[in-house]
Amino acid sequence: MFYEEEQATDIIGCPCTLLNPYDGYTDGEVVGDYGYEIVVRLNNGKEVVEYRDEVLIYD
Template sequence: MCSYEEPTDIIGLHCTLLTPYKGYTEGTIVGDYGNTIVVCLDSGKEVVEYRDEVIIYN
């Protein structure tokens, strides 16, 4: 796992969590740290998820 944010093309893309967080599954990717990404859910909450636990839409 990287300890610093990587500038990648997935930042800003819409995504769906495979496991809901307090009922929310839809969000936008706001950070990329290698194996993990930061997702801003539609509720406004930011959560850290592993890449393989998120469906990323182009």
């Protein structure tokens, strides 16, 4: 998987919800920000890469 340079932004560590569930999981935490894509660690421990507009981020 190709990533741009990771950005240090205020959303890292914020709780979030996936608009499209991943294996039934939707809730997680933002652990990486790559501009258009973010890395989300779901409550089951799995990390997934999603487009920013496919995730609701709570701050």
